[in-house]
Amino acid sequence: MGNLYKENELSQRPTWDEYFLMLAKLAATRSTCLAFPVGAVIVKNKQVVATGYNGSPSGSAHCTAQGYCYPDLSSCDASKSMPSRAVHAEANAIAQAAKHGIATNGASIYVTLEPCLSCLKLIISAGIKEVYYETPFNTGDSNIVRDSFISEDLVIVKQIELTESTLQRAVGFLLNPTSVATEEISLSSAYFNDKV
Numbered sequence: 108m109g110n111l112y113k114e115n116e117l118s119q120r121p122t123w124d125e126y127f128l129m130l131a132k133l134a135a136t137r138s139t140c141l142a143f144p145v146g147a148v149i150v151k152n153k154q155v156v157a158t159g160y161n162g163s164p165s166g167s168a169h170c171t172a173q174g175y176c177y178p179d180l181s182s183c184d185a186s187k188s189m190p191s192r193a194v195h196a197e198a199n200a201i202a203q204a205a206k207h208g209i210a211t212n213g214a215s216i217y218v219t220l221e222p223c224l225s226c227l228k229l230i231i232s233a234g235i236k237e238v239y240y241e242t243p244f245n246t247g248d249s250n251i252v253r254d255s256f257i258s259e260d261l262v263i264v265k266q267i268e269l270t271e272s273t274l275q276r277a278v279g280f281l282l283n284p285t286s287v288a289t290e291e292i293s294l295s296s297a298y299f300n301d302k303v
């Protein structure tokens with residue numbers, strides 16, 4: 108029975124892609140601009156080297172605290188009238204790497220929202236080769252520019268998603284104390300104890 112539990116447990120482990128996307132989703136919880144919560148994680152050789160989230164530049168007032176991007180606006184819905192104050196999550200992650208002298212060349216980035224063109228250009232120039240995102244963002248002409256970079260082999264851009272079982276597992280871990288013995292472990296311990 109112990110082995111059966113172990114197999115189930117192993118099959119529930121998130122893939123590396125899921126793991127890093129979940130970390131990006133956690134980073135997004137720190138977003139301070141009300142327009143979009145976005146999180147990003149830069150990964151090199153399966154190691155997280157930098158993280159970022161959508162928010163006002165370091166030291167500037169948070170939109171979440173004042174309720175808007177600019178005093179004249181009633182929210183962060185700046186796209187119609189003024190540019191967003193937020194540094195995008197991907198740009199923040201790259202800036203964090205730069206600030207701490209961490210090379211991004213050859214890295215991958217996991218983002219909760221498909222990078223805008225400005226961020227995609229920054230990603231390419233930072234030497235990041237693979238982009239994995241959860242939610243599409245670009246439309247129309249932006250897609251044409253994005254696809255031209257892809258066809259030049261500058262970068263891979265791929266949408267990924269979490270499987271239902273990974274989501275269930277993660278939600279369970281978040282909602283409850285994580286490192287407690289599960290019923291199955293207790294049962295298998297009992298099983299092994301009986302054998303001893």
Ligand SMILES: [Zn+2]
Nearest residue numbers: 140170176183
């Ligand atoms: Zn804002």
Ligand SMILES: [Zn+2]
Nearest residue numbers: 195222223226
């Ligand atoms: Zn962006």
